[in-house]
Amino acid sequence: MAQDIFVIAEHLKGSLTEGTFEILGAARTLAGTTGGSVVGVVLGQGVEPLAGQMVAADRVLVANDAALADFTPEAYLAVLEPLIRQHQPRLTMLLNTSFGMDLAAALSERLSLPLVAYCKKLETENGAVVATSQIYGGKVNAECVLEGPGIVSVLTGSFPADAGRAGSAPAIETVPLPASLNGRKVQFKTLIEPEVGDVDITRSDIIVAVGRGIQSQDNIGTAEELAQALGGVVASSRPVTDAGWLPRSRQVGKSGMSVKPRLYLALGISGAPEHLEGMKDAGLIIAVNTDPNAPIFGVAHYGVVADLFDVTESLIEKL
Amino acid sequence: MHILVVIKQVPDLVEELEINSDGTALDPDCISPTLNEFDDHALEEALLLKEAVGAQVTVLGIDATGELDQALYTAMAKGADRAKKIVGDFDEETHLSSHARARLLAEAIKPIGYDFVFVGVQAVDDLDGQVAPMLATHLGVPHVGVVTAVHPINGVVSIQKEYWAGIMAEMDVTPPAVLGIQAARQSPRYAPVSKVRQISKEATIEEIEAGEVDERLVVPVRRMYLPESSGRAEFIEGEPGEVADAILNLLRERGIK
Numbered sequence: 001m002a003q004d005i006f007v008i009a010e011h012l013k014g015s016l017t018e019g020t021f022e023i024l025g026a027a028r029t030l031a032g033t034t035g036g037s038v039v040g041v042v043l044g045q046g047v048e049p050l051a052g053q054m055v056a057a058d059r060v061l062v063a064n065d066a067a068l069a070d071f072t073p074e075a076y077l078a079v080l081e082p083l084i085r086q087h088q089p090r091l092t093m094l095l096n097t098s099f100g101m102d103l104a105a106a107l108s109e110r111l112s113l114p115l116v117a118y119c120k121k122l123e124t125e126n127g128a129v130v131a132t133s134q135i136y137g138g139k140v141n142a143e144c145v146l147e148g149p150g151i152v153s154v155l156t157g158s159f160p161a162d163a164g165r166a167g168s169a170p171a172i173e174t175v176p177l178p179a180s181l182n183g184r185k186v187q188f189k190t191l192i193e194p195e196v197g198d199v200d201i202t203r204s205d206i207i208v209a210v211g212r213g214i215q216s217q218d219n220i221g222t223a224e225e226l227a228q229a230l231g232g233v234v235a236s237s238r239p240v241t242d243a244g245w246l247p248r249s250r251q252v253g254k255s256g257m258s259v260k261p262r263l264y265l266a267l268g269i270s271g272a273p274e275h276l277e278g279m280k281d282a283g284l285i286i287a288v289n290t291d292p293n294a295p296i297f298g299v300a301h302y303g304v305v306a307d308l309f310d311v312t313e314s315l316i317e318k319l
Numbered sequence: 320m321h322i323l324v325v326i327k328q329v330p331d332l333v334e335e336l337e338i339n340s341d342g343t344a345l346d347p348d349c350i351s352p353t354l355n356e357f358d359d360h361a362l363e364e365a366l367l368l369k370e371a372v373g374a375q376v377t378v379l380g381i382d383a384t385g386e387l388d389q390a391l392y393t394a395m396a397k398g399a400d401r402a403k404k405i406v407g408d409f410d411e412e413t414h415l416s417s418h419a420r421a422r423l424l425a426e427a428i429k430p431i432g433y434d435f436v437f438v439g440v441q442a443v444d445d446l447d448g449q450v451a452p453m454l455a456t457h458l459g460v461p462h463v464g465v466v467t468a469v470h471p472i473n474g475v476v477s478i479q480k481e482y483w484a485g486i487m488a489e490m491d492v493t494p495p496a497v498l499g500i501q502a503a504r505q506s507p508r509y510a511p512v513s514k515v516r517q518i519s520k521e522a523t524i525e526e527i528e529a530g531e532v533d534e535r536l537v538v539p540v541r542r543m544y545l546p547e548s549s550g551r552a553e554f555i556e557g558e559p560g561e562v563a564d565a566i567l568n569l570l571r572e573r574g575i576k
């Protein structure tokens with residue numbers, strides 16, 4: 001086993017994602033104690049310029065092919081599996097995103113390497129990697145020990161991206177590809193851009209966000225009333241848009257929008273990691289939840305353990 | 320088209336969670352099992368395909384707690400054609416890892432013909448990763464996760480996969496394949512209690528003997544703990560009126576209102 005740390009890059013529409021820099025930075029820190037190199041891995045077509053941007057890596061392995069132009073789990077795995085098998089890194093880092101979730105668990109089985117998913121903290125201890133995973137909707141942390149080679153899939157936003165942007169031009173190496181990447185069972189067709197909504201929640205300074213605690217579509221009006229009185233807009237967690245109570249464009253979180261308003265008033269939102277990803281950097285977070293153990297209180301500046309309807313009505317009355 | 324929907328129960332997060340005495344897992348006594356919400360979406364998407372193109376829908380789960388029947392009967396009451404459960408000598412104290420589940424499921428699924436296996440994209444206890452990609456690996460078929468719509472066209476299915484910031488991809492998937500379902504095209508339907516009761520009297524759940532529980536790739540948990548959820552928040556107490564005043568004061572202090 002080498003001591004190297006592999007960082008599997010993510011890119012979309014010609015740019016590396018913020019998360020890629022986050023895990024690159026985390027890898028750099030880990031490599032400081034494990035002693036290996038940080039090796040970036042970029043799959044795609046014409047991606048050498050992206051490889052060159054992975055300056056926190058010592059080296060970047062590039063797989064270039066038309067069949068890799070757009071992400072599909074099948075083609076990506078066909079390249080990554082033999083690559084990791086051959087290089088035997090100490091740790092392979094991916095992001096727990098729509099890409100990484102498809103890859104990490106499959107690589108774990110294919111390569112018989114243990115995986116710690118939903119990882120938000122990484123340390124080394126006497127040569128072992130200690131990965132802290134956030135599970136049960138953010139209510140529980142689990143410290144896992146990887147004595148030997150393993151894989152982690154990291155929650156976006158867990159490490160500062162700046163650390164991944166520091167360094168100098170890495171050595172770039174093109175890797176040979178498996179015999180055929182064509183004739184695959186999964187074919188990428190097209191990207192679908194989000195529908196433009198009636199309001200752009202990313203531009204609002206004041207957001208009243210409602211979660212499943214709002215209970216029904218009929219109650220959305222109350223939140224609208226409060227948002228209007230405050231001069232802001234209504235946004236929501238995923239179950240509210242899944243139910244069709246609000247348009248998709250109002251969803252905050254992992255698959256929705258990332259927002260950074262001056263005020264984020266979270267009503268009846270538990271604070272699952274996928275939601276926090278989209279709002280934890282808001283200037284002032286006030287959360288109202290009946291559950292004193294709701295993880296939202298872990299990121300909120302102010303918390304109210306109460307029924308959201310009582311608080312909302314009082315606020316509307318006083319405004 | 321035959322769709323296998325894999326369901327599992329997870330601890331209901333509405334209940335207060337407690338850690339066991341050696342501090343490495345949840346205390347099984349404090350767990351009240353509930354259906355993984357993403358599995359409910361997987362079932363809904365399969366039922367929509369049953370309605371649209373006459374797909375056959377079989378629900379399948381590992382009965383690790385002895386409490387799966389209700390979930391299987393409910394799935395049948397909603398419209399699933401058949402239910403099967405994997406039974407065995409499961410140790411209630413031991414949490415079945417995703418890797419172990421994937422292997423048990425693969426062994427049970429291999430003899431059953433299928434076009435697609437739908438699995439909820441993730442579960443709240445997937446510490447060692449999501450089951451769907453692992454299951455696909457064992458079955459030797461492709462997998463795509465974070466899927467929000469499945470439309471059959473000319474022998475393949477056209478799927479939508481969510482990325483981030485509202486962006487999605489459209490992909491074509493040739494069966495057989497495993498899909499990790501994030502959300503169905505509509506909210507999961509409800510089954511009336513009376514219908515579930517009726518089904519539980521009339522329908523049978525086929526039992527499949529579990530193979531060996533494979534804990535090869537289990538990551539040792541050194542410590543499991545409840546983070547100080549109130550780590551950051553300062554709590555505002557009082558009657559709703561007082562709370563509202565306090566909130567408005569904060570906003571005024573900061574020039575937000």
Ligand SMILES: Cc1cc2nc3c(=O)[nH]c(=O)nc-3n(C[C@H](O)[C@H](O)[C@H](O)COP(=O)(O)OP(=O)(O)OC[C@H]3O[C@@H](n4cnc5c(N)ncnc54)[C@H](O)[C@@H]3O)c2cc1C
Pocket residue numbers: 210211212213214236237238239240251252253254255256257267268269270271272273274275278288289290291294306307308309440441465501
């Ligand atoms: C790949 C993927 C992507 C995802 N992307 C997103 C995303 O972009 N955005 C997102 O939000 N989620 C996302 N999720 C879903 C996420 O995992 C959670 O399921 C979701 O965030 C939970 O939403 P919630 O907090 O509204 O609901 P719940 O977790 O059900 O919480 C409801 C809360 O309301 C409280 N409550 C109930 N009644 C009241 C009341 N009367 N007054 C006050 N409080 C009350 C409860 O105590 C509870 O804490 C994603 C999941 C996956 C797998």
